[in-house]
Amino acid sequence: MKRFPHTYVIVFAIIVVVAVLTWIIPGGEFIRKTIVANGHERVVIDAQSFKYVPNQPQIWEIFGAFFQGFVNQAGIIVFILIIGGTFWVINSTQSIDVGIQALVKKIHAANQLKMIRILGSDNVAIVFIMLIFSLFGAVFGMSEETIAFIVIFVPLAISMGYDSIVGISMTYLAAHVGFAAAMMNPFTIGIAQGIAQLPLFSGIEYRFICWLIxxxxxxxxxxxxxxxxxxNPQRSPMYELDKSWRSNHSASVDISHLRATAKSWIVYFLLILTGVYLSFSFSKTTIQIGNSVVSFNFIALITVYFSISSFWAIRKSLRYFILNLLITTIFILILGVLGYEWYIKEIASLFLGLGITTAIVFGYSANETVKQFLDGAKDILSAALVVGLAGGIIVLLNDGKIIDTILYHIAQSLKNTGEIGSVSMMYLFQNGLNIIIPSGSAKAALTMPIMAQFSDLIGISRQLTVLAFQFGDGFTN
Structure with a gap:
């Protein structure tokens, strides 16, 4: 049986095709100008300025394009590797597993409430778990990483009287639903908006509504x-295959009891002191959501939350403390992006700190920490490299002087389709591209430089273009 070509092979083939096109397509260029929008400088095309120029055929430049692609996308590549390494460290402590098990127990205990009994504790559990994993997909881009949780939720679903499809749906399907809506997914929305020169995670209000729907x-x-x-369990297509699960299932594994160490208490107090210091240094943070502006000492609020919740968590279990570090990091990330315009550098630094702190708290040696981090970086390395390789495509298009010609003729062909028709074509294009390039971050790096400028030519917002990319990528990823 023939194997489908590797993503790298596909990207290299596209680069070769682009190099050939630089010999065929006439060169052209638009005049670009820098404007200030919402307090941010933004490079846009002067739609009326297109003119043909001599093209620059590319041959040996193919190999130089690879190098320049990695140089241009270096920040995103390092960001992806740091996120991958950090989450590998956290997952190795099984802290997320413990948190999920605790949530399920709490939901079942809530069966004493009349409303829960009416709704059904199992229904509430399914909804709650799906929302949690959907948030992981929407905020962190978690998707195939949820496969690790199947060994927990498939037995849980079967013990509740369902089948393995329900167990997988609670985790894998939910994460992909969140990935598709992507309120703050750094690997798709973050990269796409960065390339489109939009404020990071802007438009979150509309994407939140989409996420809910x-x-x-x-x-x-x-x-x-x-x-x-x-x-009727026999209606399940997995009924026969689930027999082994039904006979040997275990809804949960008791892994929560791990006593706090002196290191964990030291980390706890040092983080509180850091929070107190920052609370006085940045006494007010201004956040603008839509037309609303709020100024408050959010850092102090997060510090108080961390102090109280972590004191309870660290006394109960070391893994609960690590889980609370992750939750607090999410709050800091949201505050940093909304209040201090954080971008890839700051977010990567935050998660690198989380990974190191988690390793110290869990008692990993320096060598073990490095090993776990490298394992995580290795696991996600292929996605990071694709971003660099895809960057080479844009280098060839630019150096060959054909990217503006392509944009001009596509814009001319779609000029009479209207805004809805153009956005629909973008959406369908991204859906089709998933067949050959399943990586969301790679597609963002490959298509957004063209789509963002194309949107300027036909008079639609770049935000709408990012949304067309996100839904096109997410629903068929």
Whole structure:
């Protein structure tokens, strides 16, 4: 059986095709100008300034394009590697597993409440778990990483009277739903908006509404399917394959009891002192969401939250403390992006600090920390390299003087389709591209430099272009 070409092979083939096109397509260029929008400088095309120029055929420049692509995308590549390494360290402590198990127990304990009994504790558990994993997908771009949780949630689903499809849906499907809506996904929205020169995670209000709608549809489907299987388990297409799970299932593994060490207490107090210092240094943080502006000492608020919640967590279990470090990091990330215009450098630094802190708290030696981090970076290295390789495509298009010619003729062909038609074509294009390039970050690096400038030519916002990319990538990723 023939194997489908590797992503690297596909990207290299595209680069070769682009190099050939530099010999065929006439050269052309637009005049570009820098404007200030919402307090940010932005390079845009003068749509009326296109003119043909001599093209620059590319041959040996193919290999130089690889190098320049990595140079141009170096920040994003390092960012991806740091995120991958940090989450590998956190996952190796099994802290996220413990947090999920605790949430499920709390939900079942809430069955004493009349409303929970009416809704059904199992239904509430499914909804709650799906929302948690959907948030992981929407905020951190978690998708195939959720495969590690299947060994927890498939037995849990079967013990609740469902099948393995429900267990996978609670984790894998939910994460992909969040990935598709992508409120703050750094690997898709973050990269796409950065390339499109938009403020990081801007437009989150609309994407949040989309996230709610898409999740509602997905959750309704899973609940319908779960109810159908619980009523008649033999209707499940996995009924025979789930027999081994049904006979040997264990809904949870007791891994939560791990006593706090002196190191963890030292880290706890040092982080509180750091928070107090920053609370006085940055006494007010101004956040603008839509047309609303709020000024408050959010750093002090996060510090108080961390002090109280971590004191409880560290006394209960070391893994709960690590889990709370992750939750606090999410709050800091949101505050940094909304209040201090953080970008890839700051977010990468934050997560690198989280990874090192987690390793210290869990008692890893320096060598073990490096090993875990490298394992995580190695696991996500292929995605990081694709970003650099895809960057080479744009280098050839620019150096060959054909990118503006392509933009001009596409814009001319779609000029009469209207805004809806143009955005629809962008969406369908991204859907089709998933067949050959499944990496969301690679597609962002490959297509957004063209799509962002194309949107300027046809008079639609770059934000809408990013949304077309996100949904086109997310729904068929």
């Amino acid at each position: 898409i999740n509602s549809i997905a959750i309704a489907f899973v609940l319908w399917y779960a109810h159908r299987i619980k009523k």
